[in-house]
Amino acid sequence: MGRTLAEKVWDDHVVRRAEGEPDLLFIDLHLLHEVTSPQAFDGLRQNGRQVRRLDLTLATEDHNTPTLDIDKPIADPVSRAQLETLRKNCAEFGVRLHPLGDVEQGVVHVVGPQLGLTQPGMTVVCGDSHTSTHGAFGGLAFGIGTSQVEHVLATQTLPMARPKTMAITVDGELPADVTAKDLILAVIAKIGTGGGQGYVLEYRGSAIEKLSMEGRMTICNMSIEAGARAGMIAPDETTFAYLKGRPHAPEGEDWDAAVAYWKTLRTDEDAVFDAEVVIEAAELAPFVTWGTNPGQGAPLSANVPDPASYEDPSERLAAEKALEYMGLTAGQPLRDIKVDTVFVGSCTNGRIEDLRNAASLLEGRKVADGVRMLVVPGSVRVALQAVEEGLDKVFKEAGAEWRHAGCSMCLGMNPDQLAPGERSASTSNRNFEGRQGKGGRTHLVSPQVAAATAVLGHLASPADLSDAVTTAGV
Amino acid sequence: MEAFTTHTGRAVPLRRSNVDTDQIIPAHWLKKVTRDGFEDGLFEAWRKDSEFVLNRPERQGATVLVAGPDFGTGSSREHAVWALQNYGFKTVISSRFADIFRGNSLKNGLLTVVLPQETVDALWELTEADPTAEVTVDLEARKVLAAGIDADFELDENARWRLLNGLDDISLTLQNEADIAAYETARPSFKPRTITA
Numbered sequence A: 001m002g003r004t005l006a007e008k009v010w011d012d013h014v015v016r017r018a019e020g021e022p023d024l025l026f027i028d029l030h031l032l033h034e035v036t037s038p039q040a041f042d043g044l045r046q047n048g049r050q051v052r053r054l055d056l057t058l059a060t061e062d063h064n065t066p067t068l069d070i071d072k073p074i075a076d077p078v079s080r081a082q083l084e085t086l087r088k089n090c091a092e093f094g095v096r097l098h099p100l101g102d103v104e105q106g107v108v109h110v111v112g113p114q115l116g117l118t119q120p121g122m123t124v125v126c127g128d129s130h131t132s133t134h135g136a137f138g139g140l141a142f143g144i145g146t147s148q149v150e151h152v153l154a155t156q157t158l159p160m161a162r163p164k165t166m167a168i169t170v171d172g173e174l175p176a177d178v179t180a181k182d183l184i185l186a187v188i189a190k191i192g193t194g195g196g197q198g199y200v201l202e203y204r205g206s207a208i209e210k211l212s213m214e215g216r217m218t219i220c221n222m223s224i225e226a227g228a229r230a231g232m233i234a235p236d237e238t239t240f241a242y243l244k245g246r247p248h249a250p251e252g253e254d255w256d257a258a259v260a261y262w263k264t265l266r267t268d269e270d271a272v273f274d275a276e277v278v279i280e281a282a283e284l285a286p287f288v289t290w291g292t293n294p295g296q297g298a299p300l301s302a303n304v305p306d307p308a309s310y311e312d313p314s315e316r317l318a319a320e321k322a323l324e325y326m327g328l329t330a331g332q333p334l335r336d337i338k339v340d341t342v343f344v345g346s347c348t349n350g351r352i353e354d355l356r357n358a359a360s361l362l363e364g365r366k367v368a369d370g371v372r373m374l375v376v377p378g379s380v381r382v383a384l385q386a387v388e389e390g391l392d393k394v395f396k397e398a399g400a401e402w403r404h405a406g407c408s409m410c411l412g413m414n415p416d417q418l419a420p421g422e423r424s425a426s427t428s429n430r431n432f433e434g435r436q437g438k439g440g441r442t443h444l445v446s447p448q449v450a451a452a453t454a455v456l457g458h459l460a461s462p463a464d465l466s467d468a469v470t471t472a473g474v
Numbered sequence B: 001m002e003a004f005t006t007h008t009g010r011a012v013p014l015r016r017s018n019v020d021t022d023q024i025i026p027a028h029w030l031k032k033v034t035r036d037g038f039e040d041g042l043f044e045a046w047r048k049d050s051e052f053v054l055n056r057p058e059r060q061g062a063t064v065l066v067a068g069p070d071f072g073t074g075s076s077r078e079h080a081v082w083a084l085q086n087y088g089f090k091t092v093i094s095s096r097f098a099d100i101f102r103g104n105s106l107k108n109g110l111l112t113v114v115l116p117q118e119t120v121d122a123l124w125e126l127t128e129a130d131p132t133a134e135v136t137v138d139l140e141a142r143k144v145l146a147a148g149i150d151a152d153f154e155l156d157e158n159a160r161w162r163l164l165n166g167l168d169d170i171s172l173t174l175q176n177e178a179d180i181a182a183y184e185t186a187r188p189s190f191k192p193r194t195i196t197a
């Protein structure tokens, strides 16, 4: 019987297999950041261990870094101490680090792919659940806990139980204004925040094949919000073209050998998935969340749902609690929801294409009065590219704040936070209670919806912008 | 890691589903660089409410958390496990756990027990009606026992063996050094390196 993509990559990394034990997998790339690594380095020190493969390890600073005044010392002493701890640990053990101020610094899941370190058929891990992003290149990439970070540092392997596989097939054409973000929000709303649990998701079908690498990363990034540790997309010419010429991409004969191998990384025709979900691209629409988990979402044209409409009592209770926290009433049109803040950035939508999409809608328009818009590029390289294309000017002229690269308001570990009761439209991936600041209320949206929302002051799609212009012209 | 064989204690019934790791320990606590001192951050936002179950006087000293489905979703932060342990919890019972959280808990000796929702409901009813009711989680027998409740649970044999003996994964893996070295030698040369030796 044939094998799925996930099974092929898995099999290629088994170091040791024994009856009744998890497989021991080799890890091709280990990414580190300041938040989940200090206790792991401590563990190494306590046991007198070294980092086994410095050449497969890379660290960057992202979660705590400020997005303003980056040349000054970090004001928050605790954030500063955590970054200093990473610097000390990397220096002591010899790990390559891109600190704040370095041209390769940025959100860990933006940095790996842009350096060409993330390639098809690899196993990639990081102490961060959005490591699933890297699966967009056709590898197995998953978030791990700090004990596992220490395990990989010491052994370059991980004992793992073989996951089940789920195919998510999306065929057809995405309608205008429907992006990868809308697609993945719709998938999560359909299968639920626990629907992918225990599975590796493989996104396939003609709508997925037409996506850019940026779009594919957005999709795989949010696999974890459906409960899956990993999401993946088979590599193809789009993948190869993205990688060609990147700093760590193979060259010459190595490139040919790599591509020959990468081309074998497809699910066999006769392979069987443990579960399958089918979605029609043509039926999708711009999608936003109304609740406090990423599965609580609906098309922008819908109304806030009535908790009473849920049959499952725990879902009903969750919806009631969510509406209370979010300050929404059942039946209210989603389009009427006014926001204070718009955040464009994060490892979900902080790449160059995302910034281009948001900027194209802001060109010649203004951010609505009383709305603050923060644009935070995913990495310094993304920022430089945006400046080269003049996108920073577009944002600034529209009245948005153009910031330095990092995680920023995605989780509010730095000063970029929502105040209690404030409401945001955010291109990030989590709308959990307090995620963007204590008492803050988050609606997850695509970069296009974020830009339209910034201009109109309420949740809106790009189509609403042209309607607004027409009305104004009459 | 501390071994886990059997534990008996009073319970905290937490009637909430989808308790994500941002609720278990909010992000600003993640700036600490140690594994201890997270107890005050546990469920920090909810604890502001004096009626929140963890704040009730009759729940002080409880060591068994009985939670709704999909406990531990969201971020991979192991701090969520440390916070539960620092607070004094030895075991968490739910009908479904998020994968990463479950892995993290078992690596730290916090036993996460999966039981059918009906049994969780029964535990909620019992411990809400009688806060002094004790719940026993017996890993050797793979059973949860309380007044009127006798439920078997599953845990894969390997994870159980490591917990019962308090074995640390890294030393176990390092026993396979020869296999790792052999794998490394056979890896294709086109695979990327972050630094050139």
Ligand code: SF4
Residues within 6 Å of the ligand: A062, A063, A107, A108, A109, A128, A130, A346, A347, A348, A406, A407, A410, A411, A428, A429
């Ligand atoms: S951007 Fe947000 S989700 Fe991504 S790594 Fe940073 S904090 Fe995590």
